Amino acid sequence: MFPLSEWADKLSKTLGKLEESVAEVNNEVREAEATLSVKNDAIKDYDRAFSVTANLFSALLDAAGKKDLAKKVRPSTRRAGQTVEDAANPDPTI
Numbered sequence: 001m002f003p004l005s006e007w008a009d010k011l012s013k014t015l016g017k018l019e020e021s022v023a024e025v026n027n028e029v030r031e032a033e034a035t036l037s038v039k040n041d042a043i044k045d046y047d048r049a050f051s052v053t054a055n056l057f058s059a060l061l062d063a064a065g066k067k068d069l070a071k072k073v074r075p076s077t078r079r080a081g082q083t084v085e086d087a088a089n090p091d092p093t094i
Contacts (some may be wrong), residue, residue: 047080054083 055074061070076087 043081050081051075 014018055075058070058074061067061073072085074084076082076084079087
């Protein structure tokens with residue numbers, strides 16, 4: 001005959017450990033989501049600051065008659081946080 005009560009006790013103890021582990025994993029997931037949110041906000045802030053600064057610098061260079069330099073620092077509209085030149089040539093060794 002199968003020792004049902006013995007196995008029920010063993011499984012109950014294991015279930016408690018499993019529930020603790022699941023709670024820890026859920027906590028880690030929440031922390032990772034919060035960290036990712038902070039990271040995404042920081043990237044968005046950087047991209048905006050880069051775009052504003054590069055646009056200003058490009059306009060100043062253009063106003064000073066340095067059109068060739070102005071083109072080099074113009075921000076990309078397709079790839080945030082990069083200049084048009086860098087976005088067109090992603091491999092810096094070329």
